[in-house]
Amino acid sequence: MMTYKEGKAKKLYWNGESETAQMEFKDAITAFNGQKQEDIKGKGLINSSISAKLFNFLNSKKIKTHYLKQVSSQVAEVKALQMIPIEVIIRNFAAGSVCERLGIEEGHKFSRPIIQFHLKNDNLNDPLLCESEILELKVLSNSDLKKIKNQTLIINWLLLHVFSQAAIDLIDMKLEFGFDTNHEIYLADELSPDNMRLWLRNTDSQNPDNFKKLDKDRYRQGLGGVLENYEFISDKLSEVLISPQDNLKTPVEINLFIYPQAGLLDPSGRTLTSSSKQLGFNEVENIKFGKCLTLKLSDLRVNLVEDLCERLLISPASESFEYEIIPSLGAV
Amino acid sequence: MRFGIISFPGSNCEQDCIYIIEEVLNQKALLLDYRTIPELNNLIDCLIIPGGFSYGDYLRAGAIAKAAPIMKSIREFAENKGLILGICNGFQILTEAGLLPGTLLSNKAARFICQDVKLKVINNKTPFTNLYFEQEIITMPIAHAMGNFTVSESELEILKANQQIVLEYENDINGSTSQIAAICNKDKNILGLMPHPERCSEKVLPSGNQGLQLFQSILKSFVNV
Structure with missing residues (x-):
């Protein structure tokens, strides 16, 4: 199949007509909009596996996602969608840019999840968008925007509580959505430590503020051990998701x-x-x-x-x- | 003939109906509790859902009654082609429950209207109107805030094609589509009307007694069966 699009960490194969496409996870890891970049052998494989686990879980909860099945260990079959050029970021705890922007200490727990939007536009450096700007740019209608916010909050709730079972805090994550041919909204892209922050909760009562970063910040901040920590997440997810999550409700x-x-x-x-x-x-x-x-x-x-x-x-x-x-x- | 009359919380015409059935028609009347799920097919020959303000018209007139336990019995009775008469709020309940088409919106003038109105009999070939003449003008009282019967144009065509329009107002009283005051379902065993025939079934009443023929029509259709 022909390459439709190649991004920093993934390759999408689509023939322009078919109802499905294939998504390949690459070993490349980048940070600061591609300014820092290298290959970590095995990262594509582990991200593909984490993403598959999380998408399968969301599908089992009847969340509309693009994920269909695994084609190979590093390639997933997904529903072809008309992508919405917006990154939806949802934050449960403060980390990254929000700390600097709002002068909040890293790790601060928000009283309610914060949703923010960025326009996907490399020339403009993916700028922050407020909701009225989304409507002004006609990227989304008001009712579709409401639906995406609802979806984001439910997905966040589910993933937050799944990771919590492994003593991992879902700090924040970036989601992308697309429309199918019936204008239904589906969760797309990947669900991996490349686009979510995950911190291992400390069980040491002497140092309650101590925690361990398991996500791409290990690469961004030069902490090392990217692959080991990604593998740790994957293993923990397998442990948690082995039991059906029937009791996990979304109140x-x-x-x-x-x-x-x-x-x-x-x-x-x-x-x-x-x-x-x-x-x-x-x-x-x-x-x-x-x-x-x-x-x-x-x-x-x-x-x-x-x-x-x-x-x-x-x-x-x-x-x-x-x-x-x-x-x-x-x-x- | 055995009539069942349902009382929902907020129904206020059930005693009038019982009076007409027992004292004027000399038939049997059974008051039914909305919390029960009776086997209506064995119990009664005709069901009356009376007027009033079931559940205080919360949400929309008639909307909450459709969730009451007795609705299960009503649906079974309807499927079995039992005769069902919905008067005023009873009509609203039947449309909310989907047993009759259309919806009853607020009166065009946003006022509660309480007066005698002239009605034209459009279809006298129903179990509820067989003693009237076609095109006969009759008088009945109305008393409602949400009597504006509304259907889309395509639904109106279906109503016409199936002779489901039973009564029309002589004048535009409340904004109803095609001035419709009463409709029945396709099988003609369910009638919903905004006017109150039970309030005009005795000569002594100021509104007259032209409602009596409606109840007598039911009786006649039952005897003929």
């Missing part, structure tokens, strides 16, 4: 917004509009009357909110809905 609180459908008569909104004017608020041109519900769920299983809306909460003929997960870290 969330969500805000659900119900809107009257555009074009339909909205007498309540119209009445409120005229009442506002009567009180002297002449600037009020139009009020649409919807509802906001806050739901606390013990497990946000796939399509739960959609099914609940369809069967009870909304009248599909006259209302539409959107929801957002209220970010939380839970007990880790």
Whole structure:
């Protein structure tokens, strides 16, 4: 198959038509946008293996991911997607650029996960994007942006709690998403220590602040032992994931917004509009009357909110809905 | 003939219905509790879902009643071609439950409307309207805030093609599509209407007694079966 794209750490083979593509993990390791670079023999193999384990786990949790199966030890078959040119970074603890940018100490635990976006653009050096800039650049619609944030929070919750079982803290990670031909959003790219920070929790009660970095920071910061630590992660994941993660739930609180459908008569909104004017608020041109519900769920299983809306909460003929997960870290 | 009348929390017309069935029609009336799952096929010949404000109209009128235990019995009764009459909030419950098409939105004027209205009988070939004449103009009272029956144009065509439109308002009362006041399902065993026939089934009443023929029609269709 022909090479479709070659990045710093991966090669993508795709013929431009097929519904699937192949993703090969390379031995190359780079840092600081390619300024530091070398080959570590065996890294491609171990990252491929870690990524496969994590994607298989997410697939078992019915998360929509591009991962289909392993073709060889270093090559995965994935769903061909229209990639969204955004890197989604989610942070549970402070490390890397955020420490400098916000003056926060490394290792600080955030009260809720922080989501940030970067535009994938080498010429501009992958700049940080705020949400209104994403909408302005028309990279994503508002509702797709909400969906990606929801997906990111769920994936983060699941991975955070899987690693936690191996006494590893998921500090932060970078995710990428793409659309399939039905405009459904899928998690893409890789899930490896190349794009997530993982710290081995210290069990030494004398030095509770001590921990060990297991991820690419070992290379960035010249700590050495990249391959050994990657192998450690892979082994720990095998140990944890050998037991089915059926008890791992995703408890969330969500805000659900119900809107009257555009074009339909909205007498309540119209009445409120005229009442506002009567009180002297002449600037009020139009009020649409919807509802906001806050739901606390013990497990946000796939399509739960959609099914609940369809069967009870909304009248599909006259209302539409959107929801957002209220970010939380839970007990880790 | 045995009539079952369901009482949901917030129903407020069940006693009126029982009165009409027992005192005016001299038939049997059985009050059904929404928390039960009775075997309706053995118990009754016609089910009435009365008007009121089930569950305080929380969420949407009729929306929460569809999750009540007795809905399982109602669906089985409907599948078995049992006669079901949904009056006002009962109509809203039937559309929410998907047993009748369309949806009932807020009145166009955003007001609660309580008045006698003139209705035109569009289809008199149903178990609920066989004693009326086609195109007959009758009077019944309405009392609702969400009676604006709404369907898409394509759904309206289906309703027309299947003769599912049973009553229409003579005037545009609440914004309903095609001024529809009552519809039935394709099989004609389920009728939903916003007007209250149980409030106009005795001569002594100011709204008259043109609702009585609706109940008598049910009786007639039962006897004829």
